[in-house]
Amino acid sequence: MPLILCFFLLQFLRPSSHATKLPPGPTGLPILGSLLEIGKLPHRSLARLAKIHGPLITLRLGSITTVVASSPQTAKLILQTHGQNFLDRPAPEALDSPQGTIGWIPADHVWRSRRRVCINHLFTSQSLDSLQHLRYKKVEQLLQHIRKHCVSGTPVDIGLLTSAINLNVLSNAIFSVDLVDPGFESAQDFRDLVWGIMEGAGKFNISDYFPMFRRFDLLGVKRDTFSSYKRLYEIVGDIIKSRIKCRASNPMSRNDDFLDVILDQCQEDGSVFNSDNIQELFYAGSDTSTITTEWAMTELLRNPRLMQKVRQELSEVIGVGQMVRESDMDRLPYFQAVVKETLRLHPAGPLLLPFKAKNDVELCGFTIPSNSHVLVNMWAIARDPGRRICPGIPLAIRMVQLVLASIIHSFNWKLPEGTTPLTIDMQEQCGATLKKAIPLSAIPFIEEN
Numbered sequence: 001m002p003l004i005l006c007f008f009l010l011q012f013l014r015p016s017s018h019a020t021k022l023p024p025g026p027t028g029l030p031i032l033g034s035l036l037e038i039g040k041l042p043h044r045s046l047a048r049l050a051k052i053h054g055p056l057i058t059l060r061l062g063s064i065t066t067v068v069a070s071s072p073q074t075a076k077l078i079l080q081t082h083g084q085n086f087l088d089r090p091a092p093e094a095l096d097s098p099q100g101t102i103g104w105i106p107a108d109h110v111w112r113s114r115r116r117v118c119i120n121h122l123f124t125s126q127s128l129d130s131l132q133h134l135r136y137k138k139v140e141q142l143l144q145h146i147r148k149h150c151v152s153g154t155p156v157d158i159g160l161l162t163s164a165i166n167l168n169v170l171s172n173a174i175f176s177v178d179l180v181d182p183g184f185e186s187a188q189d190f191r192d193l194v195w196g197i198m199e200g201a202g203k204f205n206i207s208d209y210f211p212m213f214r215r216f217d218l219l220g221v222k223r224d225t226f227s228s229y230k231r232l233y234e235i236v237g238d239i240i241k242s243r244i245k246c247r248a249s250n251p252m253s254r255n256d257d258f259l260d261v262i263l264d265q266c267q268e269d270g271s272v273f274n275s276d277n278i279q280e281l282f283y284a285g286s287d288t289s290t291i292t293t294e295w296a297m298t299e300l301l302r303n304p305r306l307m308q309k310v311r312q313e314l315s316e317v318i319g320v321g322q323m324v325r326e327s328d329m330d331r332l333p334y335f336q337a338v339v340k341e342t343l344r345l346h347p348a349g350p351l352l353l354p355f356k357a358k359n360d361v362e363l364c365g366f367t368i369p370s371n372s373h374v375l376v377n378m379w380a381i382a383r384d385p386g387r388r389i390c391p392g393i394p395l396a397i398r399m400v401q402l403v404l405a406s407i408i409h410s411f412n413w414k415l416p417e418g419t420t421p422l423t424i425d426m427q428e429q430c431g432a433t434l435k436k437a438i439p440l441s442a443i444p445f446i447e448e449n
Helices: 002-013 042-053 072-081 109-123 125-130 132-152 158-175 187-202 211-216 221-249 258-269 275-302 304-318 326-331 333-345 393-410
Strands: 056-061 064-069 361-363 366-368 373-376 412-414 428-430 434-436 441-445
Touching: 042 056, 042 064, 064 072, 072 361, 072 373, 109 125, 109 258, 109 393, 125 132, 125 393, 132 158, 132 393, 132 441, 158 187, 158 258, 158 275, 158 393, 187 221, 187 275, 221 258, 258 275, 275 304, 275 333, 275 393, 275 434, 304 326, 304 333, 304 393, 326 333, 326 393, 333 393
Parallel strands: 064 373
Antiparallel strands: 056 064, 361 366, 412 441, 428 434
């Protein structure tokens, strides 16, 4: 124990060649640095510190030097001007296999290859348009389920149902199968599975700030997250094995989905994709769209006047009793503004995934040393995702707009008895994404003309 304490003190007291050039920030405690100032909602804590120390600050988090950008100007310098220097990411220790995920692997030729496959075969306008009928079908299934609640007068868990729909859209695009059953009985299990991974990736873990402790998993974060990874591996792995077996017995058997594309590449030249990459598409792709839809409905239920304006625009543009179509979105400026304002107030990723500096770089007269971690506080500034922008954004935007417009246009909504617009719980829960801590529950109904 004395040897460990000596090590920490030496680390803390050791002079740094960059110390006088680093951006300003709190002094912090010996050994711990500013870890105790972060709290459970780091985006809010970092925004508060930025008001004190400026838009570019330095924090010592354990043994890790971390720089935080909290203004459009500093974010632009990191994401665009010097973007090539900040392409790599320090992966959280809780991740089961960060080398297998598009979001966390180093920005090398493997990352570029995987990203190119995703964009070319899943997220191009042509690919998205070809699956438009699938999205309409899944939204209609959602509306049919909500109609049952209209009859019974029971509340709907908005986040739970939209999570199920988003998962099924992705699973059909990738595997041509539904992950969640038509009756939504398994929706909660999958939602918990996805959040288990997202929470673990963003949860405080002492191993991330003191690398010497990584092998011990002192807080059990990796152990807890692994159970979610394991279950998702099993689900994805079984589907892949079944497809490989089917193709082996009948080489002409094809679904022409994303999995077929990956298996074709495997046979031809050795695919750079694996089951890790595919499962990442599920937990990242479904979670962010679900969070945005739930927050949008929450804000509209808190502001009945704005909800009525959205419903009026939808009725005038689409027509009462008509299905919402993606082609309608350009004619819905007020609805579009609601979605954008939701993204501003409640960004699904309040802190962009962290970056890691390759080399020393000067920003605003300060030096950002190599290997330091860099955070961009999107909760505090305008959106500008830079070179490592999520390739799935085109699908996410389509799903948020289509699902949100459909459930607002098809039903009136009211809060459960005992809840008013002023008493809706607005607490946040932070993982790798920022979700509503208490799920939104609302009762759908149809007004008789």
